[in-house]
Amino acid sequence: MRMSRLVLPGMLLIAGCEQDPIVITGPCTQEEIDLGYCDVPDAGTASTGGDGGDAGAGGQGGAGGDTHSSLCSGQCAPPAPLGWFGPALLWFGPPDAVPDCPADAPTLGYEGFADLQQPPLECATCACDPPEASCTLSTDWAATSSPSCPGDEPGTVTTSFAAPDGWDGACTAANAIPADHLCNGEPCVQSLTIAAPSVVTTAACTPRLDVPPPVPRLDPWATRARACLAGAYTACDDATTCVPSAPSGFTTCVFHEGDDADCPEGYAVRHLFFADVIDGRDCTPCGCGDPTGASCSLMASVYRDAACTDLLASNVVSSSVPFCVVTPPGVALGSKSAVIVAVEPGACAPHGGEPIGELRPSAPSTFCCIA
Template sequence: MVAVCCASTLGLGIGVTSGGCGNPTTYLCPWDENQGPKGTPCEVLEDPDAGGAGGCGGDGGDDCAAEDDTDVAIAHDFGDLIPAAEVCAGQCVPKEPLGWSEPTLLWIGAPDSVPSCPANAPIVGYEGYADFAAPAPHTCPACACDPPEATCEVPAEWNAYASFPCGGPEAPATSFAAPNGWDGICTSANAVEARRTCDGAPCVQSLAIQAPRVVSAGCAPRVAEAPENPDEPATAGSFVLVARACTGNASPPCPDPGMTCTPAPPSGDAAPPEGFLTCIHHEGEQDCPATYPERHVFYAGVEDTRGCAPCGCTEPAGATCSVLASAFSDPGCSQLVAGQVITSDAPYCGTVASGTALGSKSVSVVSLDPGQCEAFGGEPVGSIAPTAAATFCCYRTSAVPA
């Protein structure tokens, strides 16, 4: 007896021979929509329990040879002959939307109880994390500033005036300046001889000296006090939940073309703690389709950019210095004409004997207060945030830890 394939719009005929005797023979055969059955007649898959050739029982006799009734069912075209009884051994769930992964088994639970993947889905396809446990506020050290390094710059600008006070209206000035880079040691530069006249009047009647100046190199910042317990970098261990997705091999089809066959969550003694969900996956944060409405978002890890602003110092404030400025009539700084302590707060102007010679000068530093700087910086900066989001949308729920 032979079985003849039957036309199918889905490309595969399923036939059942039933000659009225013995057990029926079930078979599948491919179908070509343009050319009909691929091979006519199709190969008959004899039922081993039928007791005779062609699928008929041992007592079928001639009636079996005379009859060849065929019942028809429809299935997808898988090419080679496949027993019709070999259908989805797992679970049939809705097909995933375009751009989403095929359904997988997803476990969610505490980091210390992550199970192995079940036997029917042994491949770990994804591991991620959720429910980030934010650490305590970031602590930073206190900042301070070392005293500034400073020097007192002695005044190099000296002028004699043919009047008093210094620099009066229309009073000519005669320079008695020190050389550039002067350190205050005795110098006879720009000496003014005795009885020199300016516009008919003695050139030397008063003496003006500029104020000294504090020159500071600024303050060096430093850490005054470091935290007793420095912060540990945030890692994946900072998450409360772990997710593991498990995948298995391809399974036979489901009768409904809108469904797909996927491994079923294990049950009974084979089920790991907390059970599994059946979910589809998409990179990034996504909305879930209606067929897989339960949404879970996980992350690959955490990016910790926390830190402390560097310590710095303002410019020094309150710096002062004072010098003793002396003028002499001779070139060797021995015959004192005028001597005055001058501070950095204001220049000096004083009278001298009219027509006196200004032969030399010297300056020595009396005091120096470098001032102080205010510290800034040391405040927390940066942030901590989960990275590489992935969305799992689940079809069938199971117990998930709170």
């Protein structure tokens, strides 16, 4: 069968008598040339191709070597190296001005923060519940031969009118002094002294929070950041990547998890953002100092008879000072009784409730951007 050949620029048609032509497009392969399907054009007679120069001077014509770039509606940027994400459109600024992702880069690829503030932690006020205290009755009662108080002049004779050990204040005739009892020729009873009762702390102060702690501030960041990604990327003819043009306020960047990466070539401006914060703040625990200001008082009564029925005198005796009262000279001190009327446990100075520690950024990411 005889075959005829027709050579067209960039295309080869092979026609036969009984079959449809076989169409071969594009440059001929070596196998097609060896089989005689293609003629090899002379260097000076190859077909021309548009405005890209003649074929003998450098291949096919077209758009002058910028075909892929002319198809990129955005910008051509260096591709993201291995281990990096992007290129992406990065925005960062105040939290109340965060924009939506642009229409041609609608996917939110990253959201983070920067410029961590250190607002002081407001701790609750520490206070102390009062301690527990009890009043111990004094057993040291005495008559003196002095006609004035406090009955400690030189030559004064003191006669014990003491209550028994462990006295609970009930009526007692212990150490009674009869009427007209003489001491050195003078009445032994001309004044009566009672030692101050003692107040005893039985339980320390208990610390407490005076007010509930305030709600902590939830957003301590002064800067928000977000990176937006295109749905798909195409290549420019110089092996760069076609990415959407950066709108006002955005910049083109690649990003990498961690804070120890050096910026790749073409992305010289470095930014560091964080995804989280570790709150290392706390308040010192509340505590209480030793109790101070405790006091108590009792009603002390003295009687002429031994059964606490013939009252001679009744007075309030405080734990702050001893008590002394002038009596009729030579009066009988037959019995006594005492009743605790008040116990003031005192108070403790609170301490603690001071803020300590700080906020620390965590989960960093490095962004490197086109200058």
